[in-house]
Amino acid sequence: MTWQTLQSALAAESYVASDDLSVALHLALSLERPLLLEGAAGVGKTEIARTLSLTQDTTLIRLQCYEGLDASQAIYEWNYQRQLLTIRSAAEDGQTGKVVEDRIFSRDFLLERPLLAAITQDKPPVLLIDEIDRADEEFEAYLLEVLSDYQVSVPELGTITATCKPIVILTSNGTRDLSDALRRRCLYTYVDYPDRATELAILRARCPQVEVRLAQQIVGFVQKLREQDLEKTPGIAETLDFAAALMGLGIADLTDSPAVLQSTLATLLKTQSDQAQITADVAVRIAGQAA
Amino acid sequence: MSRVTRFAARDPGPAARVVGFMAHLRDNGMKLGVTEADLSLTALTQVNAAASDECRRALRAICTGCQDEAARFDALFDSYWMDAGRVKQRIIPKPQETLSDAVHSSRDADGKDAGAQGTSTTPDADDAETDSDGTGKLIATEQRNLSRRDLRDLVRAEEIAEAEAVARRLGASLRDKRSRRRIAARKGDRLHFRKTIRRSLATGGEPLRLLRKRRPDRTRKIVALCDVSGSMNVYAQVFLAFLAGLMRADKDADAYLFHTRLVRITEALRDKDAMRAIGRMSLMADGFGGGSKIGPSLQQFAETYAKRFVNGRSVVVILSDGCDTEPPDQLDAALGKLKKRGCTIIWLNPLKGWRDYAPVVGGMAAALPHLDLFKAANTLDDLAALETELGAL
Numbered sequence: 001m002t003w004q005t006l007q008s009a010l011a012a013e014s015y016v017a018s019d020d021l022s023v024a025l026h027l028a029l030s031l032e033r034p035l036l037l038e039g040a041a042g043v044g045k046t047e048i049a050r051t052l053s054l055t056q057d058t059t060l061i062r063l064q065c066y067e068g069l070d071a072s073q074a075i076y077e078w079n080y081q082r083q084l085l086t087i088r089s090a091a092e093d094g095q096t097g098k099v100v101e102d103r104i105f106s107r108d109f110l111l112e113r114p115l116l117a118a119i120t121q122d123k124p125p126v127l128l129i130d131e132i133d134r135a136d137e138e139f140e141a142y143l144l145e146v147l148s149d150y151q152v153s154v155p156e157l158g159t160i161t162a163t164c165k166p167i168v169i170l171t172s173n174g175t176r177d178l179s180d181a182l183r184r185r186c187l188y189t190y191v192d193y194p195d196r197a198t199e200l201a202i203l204r205a206r207c208p209q210v211e212v213r214l215a216q217q218i219v220g221f222v223q224k225l226r227e228q229d230l231e232k233t234p235g236i237a238e239t240l241d242f243a244a245a246l247m248g249l250g251i252a253d254l255t256d257s258p259a260v261l262q263s264t265l266a267t268l269l270k271t272q273s274d275q276a277q278i279t280a281d282v283a284v285r286i287a288g289q290a291a
Numbered sequence: 292m293s294r295v296t297r298f299a300a301r302d303p304g305p306a307a308r309v310v311g312f313m314a315h316l317r318d319n320g321m322k323l324g325v326t327e328a329d330l331s332l333t334a335l336t337q338v339n340a341a342a343s344d345e346c347r348r349a350l351r352a353i354c355t356g357c358q359d360e361a362a363r364f365d366a367l368f369d370s371y372w373m374d375a376g377r378v379k380q381r382i383i384p385k386p387q388e389t390l391s392d393a394v395h396s397s398r399d400a401d402g403k404d405a406g407a408q409g410t411s412t413t414p415d416a417d418d419a420e421t422d423s424d425g426t427g428k429l430i431a432t433e434q435r436n437l438s439r440r441d442l443r444d445l446v447r448a449e450e451i452a453e454a455e456a457v458a459r460r461l462g463a464s465l466r467d468k469r470s471r472r473r474i475a476a477r478k479g480d481r482l483h484f485r486k487t488i489r490r491s492l493a494t495g496g497e498p499l500r501l502l503r504k505r506r507p508d509r510t511r512k513i514v515a516l517c518d519v520s521g522s523m524n525v526y527a528q529v530f531l532a533f534l535a536g537l538m539r540a541d542k543d544a545d546a547y548l549f550h551t552r553l554v555r556i557t558e559a560l561r562d563k564d565a566m567r568a569i570g571r572m573s574l575m576a577d578g579f580g581g582g583s584k585i586g587p588s589l590q591q592f593a594e595t596y597a598k599r600f601v602n603g604r605s606v607v608v609i610l611s612d613g614c615d616t617e618p619p620d621q622l623d624a625a626l627g628k629l630k631k632r633g634c635t636i637i638w639l640n641p642l643k644g645w646r647d648y649a650p651v652v653g654g655m656a657a658a659l660p661h662l663d664l665f666k667a668a669n670t671l672d673d674l675a676a677l678e679t680e681l682g683a684l
Binding site: 002003019020023024026027028030031033035036038067068070078080083084087088090091096100101104136137177178180183184186187188189190 | 322324326327330333334337338339344345348349351352353355356357358361470471472484485487488491492495496498602603631632633
C-alpha cells in the first residue's frame with residue numbers, strides 16, 4: 001500500500017487528509033510507530049483516528065486523558081467487589097488458600113482499561129490517546145513504557161504481552177510541552193487549519209447536499225473569519241456546523257439576510273467577546289469580501 | 292534553485308547521505324539519534340524515494356517533534372538535499388555563557404557596570420533616579436517612604452529573619468496543592484480496596500483491617516527571578532533579602548538574578564549564614580545594576596533553565612518593575628513560552644505600590660496577559676498580605 005491509496009481510502013470515508021498527514025499516517029502504519037498529532041482544536045485530529053479505524057476495518061479504542069488520570073483508569077484494575085464476593089462464597093464451599101487466590105487473581109477478575117484492551121485484541125485496533133497534554137507527566141512516562149514494549153505487567157498475574165501492536169495515534173492541543181522522550185518515540189505531524197481548496201473539499205465530502213456556490217461562500221467566509229483576531233478561531237468542525245445550520249434554515253446565499261447570518265454565527269463564535277467583536281455589520285462585510 | 296544536490300563521487304550511498312542529513316539536522320539543534328537515522332532509511336523504502344516531496348514529508352514526520360521544528364524543517368531539507376546554496380548555519384545560538392557562581396570578582400562586575408551605563412533606565416546613583424517614567428511618580432514614592440517604611444531599609448540582620456518567616460509562610464501557602472491521585476495512608480478519606488483485599492487473604496478472605504488512602508500534598512516548586520537592573524536598585528537589595536529568606540525556608544526553591552543577563556544564584560544563597568549569603572549575593576547584584584533587558588533575560592531563562600527546572604508544579608515569581616529597554620514582544624514571547632510549561636507566573640512589581648500606577652510601560656503591558664497574579668510588593672506587609680492570594684491560585 002502506498003500513501004496515495006491510504007489517502008483515497010480516507011477520502012472514501014469522507015476524510016480529506018492533506019499529503020503531509022497521509023504520508024505520516026502511512027509511515028505510522030508501515031513502521032508501526034505511534035503518531036503524534038498536534039494542532040488547534042477542531043482541525044480533525046480525533047476524527048482521523050475514527051476514520052482510520054473504518055478504513056482498516058478495525059475497532060477504535062479511545063483513551064481520553066485528563067489531569068489525574070492514573071494506571072487504574074488507563075491500564076487495568078482488579079474487580080475488587082467481585083473478588084470479595086468470590087472469597088466469601090469460596091469460604092462457604094470450604095475452599096481456601098491457594099485455590100481461591102489463583103481464582104481471584106485470574107484474567108476473569110481483571111477489568112481491562114483502554115491501554116490493556118488495545119494490546120490484547122486479535123486484530124490491531126486503532127488506539128486513540130486523546131489530548132495527551134492534559135495528563136500528568138507521570139502518566140506520560142508510564143505510557144512511554146507501554147508504547148515501547150507493548151506489554152503490561154500485573155504483579156499478581158505476570159506480564160501480559162501484546163497479541164497485536166495497536167495503531168497508536170496521540171493528539172495534543174499544545175497546552176503544555178510534552179516530554180522530549182515521548183516526542184522521540186512518535187512520528188510527528190502538525191495539523192494546521194486547511195486552506196481554501198481543502199476546506200471546500202472537506203465541506204463537499206461531509207455535506208454533499210450544500211450547493212457549490214453556497215459551499216464556496218461558507219468556506220470563504222470562515223477563511224476570512226480566521227484572519228480576524230479572535231479568541232477562539234473556528235475549526236473545521238465549526239464550519240460543518242455552520243453549513244448544517246444554514247442548510248437547516250434553507251439559506252441559499254450568505255449575503256441575503258444579515259439577521260439570519262448573525263444568528264447562525266453562534267455555530268462559529270464560541271466566546272462572548274468574539275460574538276461582540278463580529279457584529280452583524282462586520283459579518284456582512286466579511287461575507288461580502290468572501291463572495 | 293531547487294536543484295538536487297550533487298554528491299561527491301566517492302560518496303558511499305544513500306545510507307551515508309541520510310546519516311549526513313541527520314548530522315546536519317543535529318547541527319541545527321534538533322535532537323536526533325541513531326534510531327531516527329535508522330527509521331528514516333526504513334521510511335524511505337515505504338515511499339517513492341525518487342520524489343523529493345514524498346521524501347520531505349516522510350523525513351519531516353520522523354525527524355521533527357514539535358511545531359517549531361516542523362516549520363524549520365523545510366529550509367533545512369532544502370539546504371541539504373536541494374543545494375539551496377545556503378551556508379550551513381547554526382540557527383540555535385550557543386547557550387550564552389552565564390557567570391559562574393563560584394568565581395565572582397567585583398572587578399569583573401564593575402567592568403560590566405561601566406559598559407552598561409547610558410541606557411535610558413540606568414540611574415548612576417541611588418539619589419539621582421532617572422527613570423523613564425518621569426519624575427512625578429518618583430516624587431510620589433519619596434513621599435510614600437516618609438509616611439510608611441519602605442522595604443529598602445529592611446536589609447538589617449535581625450529583619451532577615453522576619454523576611455524569612457514571611458517567605459516561609461508564602462512558600463507554604465504556595466506549596467499546599469493536593470494531588471488528585473490517592474496513595475495508601477493510615478488516615479485516609481477512602482478505602483484502599485486493593486490493599487484491603489490483599490491483606491484479607493491472610494485472614495481467610497475476611498477484610499479485618501480496612502486500609503485507607505488519601506490525597507497526598509504535592510509540593511510546588513518556587514522559582515524566583517529578581518530584576519537587579521538600575522531601575523530596581525532601591526528595591527533589589529530588599530527583594531534579595533526576601534529571596535534569601537525564601538531559599539532558607541524552602542530547600543527546593545530556585546533563584547535567579549537578571550539585568551542584561553541571567554545568573555543562577557541558588558547555590559550562593561544556600562549559605563548557612565544569612566548575612567554572608569546576602570553579602571555574597573549583594574556583591575553579585577551590586578556589580579550589575581545596569582540596563583534592564585527583561586525580555587531577553589526571560590527568553591534565556593525559558594530556553595535554558597526552565598526546561599530543566601520549571602514544570603506544571605512550578606510557581607515562577609518575577610520581581611521586577613517591568614521597565615524593559617528591549618521591545619515588548621520579546622517579553623511577550625518569553626512569557627508565552629514559559630507559560631506553556633504549565634507553571635503559574637506571579638509578577639511582583641514594586642512600582643504597582645505607587646499611587647496612580649498603571650501598567651503602561653510597554654513591557655508590563657505585554658506581560659499582563661500571561662500573569663496569574665500581578666501584585667505590588669513594596670513593603671514586607673505587602674508581601675505578607677500575598678499569602679491568602681497565593682493560596683487561592
